[in-house]
Amino acid sequence: MNWRVAEVVNVVPETPRVKTVAFDVPGWPGHRAGQHVDVRLTAEDGYQAQRSYSIASVPDGTRVELTVERLEDGEVSPYLTDGLRPGDRIELRGPVGGYFVWEPSQGGPLLLVAGGSGVVPLMAMIRARAVAGSDIDARLLFSSRSWEEVIYRGELERLGGGGLTVVHTLTRSQPPGWAGYARRVDAEMLVEVGPSPSRLPGVYVCGPTPFVEAVAEALVELGHEPHRVRTERFGPTGGE
Amino acid sequence: MDALMLDGNAVAGILQEVFAVEMTTAIGTCNRCGGTDRVGALHVFRGAGIVMRCPHCDNALVTIVEDGTRVWIGFAGVRTLQVTV
Numbered sequence: 001m002n003w004r005v006a007e008v009v010n011v012v013p014e015t016p017r018v019k020t021v022a023f024d025v026p027g028w029p030g031h032r033a034g035q036h037v038d039v040r041l042t043a044e045d046g047y048q049a050q051r052s053y054s055i056a057s058v059p060d061g062t063r064v065e066l067t068v069e070r071l072e073d074g075e076v077s078p079y080l081t082d083g084l085r086p087g088d089r090i091e092l093r094g095p096v097g098g099y100f101v102w103e104p105s106q107g108g109p110l111l112l113v114a115g116g117s118g119v120v121p122l123m124a125m126i127r128a129r130a131v132a133g134s135d136i137d138a139r140l141l142f143s144s145r146s147w148e149e150v151i152y153r154g155e156l157e158r159l160g161g162g163g164l165t166v167v168h169t170l171t172r173s174q175p176p177g178w179a180g181y182a183r184r185v186d187a188e189m190l191v192e193v194g195p196s197p198s199r200l201p202g203v204y205v206c207g208p209t210p211f212v213e214a215v216a217e218a219l220v221e222l223g224h225e226p227h228r229v230r231t232e233r234f235g236p237t238g239g240e
Numbered sequence: 241m242d243a244l245m246l247d248g249n250a251v252a253g254i255l256q257e258v259f260a261v262e263m264t265t266a267i268g269t270c271n272r273c274g275g276t277d278r279v280g281a282l283h284v285f286r287g288a289g290i291v292m293r294c295p296h297c298d299n300a301l302v303t304i305v306e307d308g309t310r311v312w313i314g315f316a317g318v319r320t321l322q323v324t325v
Contacts, residue, residue, distance in 0.1 A: 001256055038253035048308070052250050096252035099264035099280025209245050231281065233247045 003040060004028070006064065006092040008084045014151045018117060019081045020056060020067045025092060030059040033124040034101040034204070034232075037064065037094035041076055051076040054121035054206075054232075055095065058128050064092070067151065069117040100232045102204060104129055108136030109195045113185065113215050115143045115207020119151050121232065122206055126159060135163040141193045143185050143211065145172040167193050185211070187218040197223035202230075209233040246284040248292060254304060255279070258311060261323060271319035273297035293317075 006023035013019050033055075040050045057065035070081040084090070102110065102125045110129075112122040119142055129138055144150045147170060160166045169181030169189065181189060195201045203224055205215045212233045219229050248264050255263035264280035275296035282301060283293045289305035294317065301317035315321070 001253075001260075036249065036252060052253060093253055093257075096256050096262075097249050097264050097280065098252075098262040099278050100249050209243050231247060232249045233245060234250075235244055235246055 001093055001096070003091045003093050005089050008086050008088045008090075009063065010086055011084055014067060015149045017081075017149070018067060018069045018151050020065055021080055021084055022057075022063060022065045023090075023092065025062050025064050028062045028064060029095075031055055031064075031095035032098075032101045032103055033058065033128040034121045035095035035097045036121075037066070037092050038096065039066070039076065039080070040091040040093070041079060042091070049075045052096075053080075054124065056120045056124055056127075058124065058131050067117065067120045067123075100204065100206070100230050102128070102202065104132035104134045104136075106202060108134075108138055109199050109201040110136060110138040111193070111195060111201045111203045112138065112140045113143075113190075113203070113205045113207075113219075114140065115185075115211035115215075116145070116149070117151060118205075118207030118211070118232070118234065120206075122204060123152055123155075125204065126156075126164065129164070130159055137163050137195060139165045139167065139193055139195065141167050141169070141185060141189065143169045143171060143207070146170055147173075147175045147178075165193075185215050185218070187222055190215075190218055190222060197225070200225070200228065203228055204230050204232075206232040207234070209235055242285070244285065246286065248279040248282040248284060250284050250286075251290055251292070251304065252280070254290075254306070254311065258313065259323070261325065263323070265324065267322040268301060269319040269321075270294040270297060270299050270301060271317055272299040274319075 006025045009022040036052045042048050053066045056067040068080045071077045114122050156166045174182050212231050252264045266279045269276045285291045292302040299317040303314040305312045
């Protein structure tokens with residue numbers, strides 16, 4: 001698995017702290033929803049920093065999109081979100097991972113639970129489902145701090161329906177008249193969003209570590225089989 | 241629970257680099273508690289190197305240290321590793 005040179009095609013803001021960077025990666029072999037890439041940056045003095053990012057896009061030739069949240073004390077993310085312009089080049093290795101992966105042929109029902117930028121690999125699954133024309137029962141429970149910080153908000157509104165249900169919870173502030181959830185994800189919320197454990201849904205949980213721990217524990221207590229609850233943690237930061 | 245903890249998905253790249261096959265779906269058995277888990281579900285801590293721990297008993301299963309041109313991998317806590325070939 002070699003490092004490949006990836007050229008920035010465009011950069012699109014998603015929220016005040018999150019951007020989607022689209023790359024052209026010659027020789028890209030394609031990928032599955034939920035897989036990652038390793039990104040490597042090399043400074044002029046030779047110092048290298050490397051991080052893993054989920055792929056946001058569905059396979060589309062040599063185009064690969066990453067959606068990146070800027071971490072204020074981060075070594076790599078501020079450069080990806082604020083330092084890149086079309087034509088810039090970075091190094092990228094992948095796709096990697098096979099555990100936190102979903103393909104339309106696996107069928108449903110599907111329960112996706114996202115905390116902040118943990119939505120990225122789950123969005124790749126939602127997009128793959130849409131591209132495949134699948135109508136399986138898929139539910140996204142998406143926890144964000146505020147309405148302004150909901151990543152992919154417009155696209156999720158457009159993709160909803162036809163078997164896809166999107167439920168938001170806004171943990172820190174809510175717009176006037178907000179009638180949805182306004183607390184952290186808990187067992188009661190998971191019961192209401194469903195589907196029931198008896199339907200044996202495939203469950204994917206991604207977000208900051210404390211979020212994933214709490215959600216996965218609640219899911220297992222509700223009766224979801226531990227091996228059906230796949231998790232991906234990205235450390236301490238991000239929305240919740 | 242340590243908020244800095246990651247999971248085996250975060251080291252998919254280096255493991256695939258070394259083993260040349262996808263490793264997050266490989267199944268490891270802990271030599272202390274006998275728990276079995278996909279590598280992607282193991283708990284991962286980054287410091288000077290990487291430590292992968294058993295999610296059931298916290299046993300240190302795998303350690304990974306890199307220096308740019310070489311990598312040292314220790315399997316002190318793994319009884320078996322089942323890999324699809």
